[in-house]
Amino acid sequence: MSETVDARGLSCPQPVLLALAAMKKLDKGELTVLVDTDTSKENVLRAAASQGWQEAGVEEKAGSYQIRLSKG
Amino acid sequence: MAAKGNFFATRLGMIVVGAVVGILAPVLEKLGNPGNMGICVACFDRDIAGGVGLHRAALVQYLRPEIIGFTLGAMVAAYLFKEFQPRAGSAPVVRFFLGVFAMIGALVFLGCPWRTLFRLAGGDGNAIFGLLGLVAGVYIGTLFFKAGYNLGRTQVTYSSVGWLLPLTMLGFLILMFIFPQIPDQGQSGILFYSVKGPGAQHAPLFISLAVGLGVGFICQRSRFCTMGAFRDLILFRQIHLFSGIVALLVAAFITNLILGQFKPGFENQPVAHTMELWNFAGMLLAGLAFALAGGCPGRQIFLAGEGDGDAAVFVLGMIVGAGFAHNFQLASSPKGVGEYGIAATIIGLLVCLGIGFTMQQKA
Numbered sequence: 001m002s003e004t005v006d007a008r009g010l011s012c013p014q015p016v017l018l019a020l021a022a023m024k025k026l027d028k029g030e031l032t033v034l035v036d037t038d039t040s041k042e043n044v045l046r047a048a049a050s051q052g053w054q055e056a057g058v059e060e061k062a063g064s065y066q067i068r069l070s071k072g
Numbered sequence: 073m074a075a076k077g078n079f080f081a082t083r084l085g086m087i088v089v090g091a092v093v094g095i096l097a098p099v100l101e102k103l104g105n106p107g108n109m110g111i112c113v114a115c116f117d118r119d120i121a122g123g124v125g126l127h128r129a130a131l132v133q134y135l136r137p138e139i140i141g142f143t144l145g146a147m148v149a150a151y152l153f154k155e156f157q158p159r160a161g162s163a164p165v166v167r168f169f170l171g172v173f174a175m176i177g178a179l180v181f182l183g184c185p186w187r188t189l190f191r192l193a194g195g196d197g198n199a200i201f202g203l204l205g206l207v208a209g210v211y212i213g214t215l216f217f218k219a220g221y222n223l224g225r226t227q228v229t230y231s232s233v234g235w236l237l238p239l240t241m242l243g244f245l246i247l248m249f250i251f252p253q254i255p256d257q258g259q260s261g262i263l264f265y266s267v268k269g270p271g272a273q274h275a276p277l278f279i280s281l282a283v284g285l286g287v288g289f290i291c292q293r294s295r296f297c298t299m300g301a302f303r304d305l306i307l308f309r310q311i312h313l314f315s316g317i318v319a320l321l322v323a324a325f326i327t328n329l330i331l332g333q334f335k336p337g338f339e340n341q342p343v344a345h346t347m348e349l350w351n352f353a354g355m356l357l358a359g360l361a362f363a364l365a366g367g368c369p370g371r372q373i374f375l376a377g378e379g380d381g382d383a384a385v386f387v388l389g390m391i392v393g394a395g396f397a398h399n400f401q402l403a404s405s406p407k408g409v410g411e412y413g414i415a416a417t418i419i420g421l422l423v424c425l426g427i428g429f430t431m432q433q434k435a
Contacts, residue, residue: 009159011382012297013303020308037155038153
């Protein structure tokens with residue numbers, strides 16, 4: 001099951017809060033988080049790592065980042 | 073890895089940044105800045121408000137080059153690393169008022185979170201109450217975040233929006249060259265310069281500016297934030313930002329010991345008062361306002377430097393708040409709280425609670 005969290009335009013700590021809530025809800029699987037600052041990207045990746053989620057790729061397009069996360 | 077290509081975003085990078093700032097601030101004190109005030113973002117914004125005459129408290133008027141440097145250093149870093157991103161529109165007027173009340177709270181305590189740490193590192197026991205207030209304020213902020221508090225999304229905007237605050241700071245610097253300080257004169261052209269008091273105590277202009285630029289640069293890269301340090305610890309049990317302020321505290325303590333600036337005690341501490349409750353309550357207000365606005369006063373400046381127009385509005389709120397704080401006798405002095413400081417703190421807490429309770433998005 002894959003889900004997308006759109007945290008573009010939100011400032012600290014909202015992107016991490018939303019991403020963590022989605023990780024908790026999914027427990028495992030695939031999650032995509034959209035953010036638009038480098039700070040949010042770093043924060044989301046850091047939070048994901050702390051919950052045992054793997055980075056499955058980060059794509060930059062049109063000024064925002066699409067972060068794909070997975071947990072088996 | 074969370075931080076590809078950005079050393080400063082690693083744990084070690086954060087610790088290095090904290091340590092560097094922790095060493096530089098006491099050195100600035102040695103070079104002329106006020107006691108335990110090598111760097112104080114609130115005090116320095118207040119001095120800037122005085123320097124341009126928004127308040128006429130003669131003891132605290134000086135266009136602090138550190139703040140100018142913070143903004144411009146962060147902007148240079150943001151451009152160099154392609155992170156300059158003009159954005160605005162997340163409830164700017166709320167951020168303005170949060171800035172106003174954050175400043176009022178900070179001036180009831182007499183320091184921002186940065187100075188809270190520097191006061192502790194210099195042996196000022198009164199800062200313990202400020203620190204407790206700060207943590208309590210940030211804690212209340214995290215409760216609002218859990219309840220869905222959110223000021224809404226920003227929008228991408230014109231580059232020139234992001235340039236406004238940095239250009240204003242550059243303008244202040246140019247004014248300092250056009251109207252330079254004249255010894256024993258309280259005024260030079262349109263600018264005010266304290267003849268005595270904390271505003272008269274400052275390191276040489278170019279050293280302050282250079283330190284400001286450097287600190288602005290590394291703090292933009294590292295996302296150093298003294299409020300976020302406690303927020304992330306409370307909200308996420310995450311010590312990334314917290315490791316930075318611990319490094320700052322330890323480095324400042326050691327530097328003070330080496331420079332002979334560590335003087336433990338409660339009485340007669342530089343630019344401080346001993347009213348425990350209001351040291352606590354002032355920072356309770358400031359901490360809550362910083363949490364609701366998403367960054368400590370330093371972080372707001374660095375964000376403004378990388379194009380965040382809402383953070384710029386917060387900074388302007390702090391400068392205007394400093395004007396009110398001194399014109400209305402809300403700011404404390406070494407003698408204790410100002411005549412209306414207690415009333416302003418209570419009003420500020422009510423306003424911040426109102427913002428927290430009424431600006432929640434239900435999931």
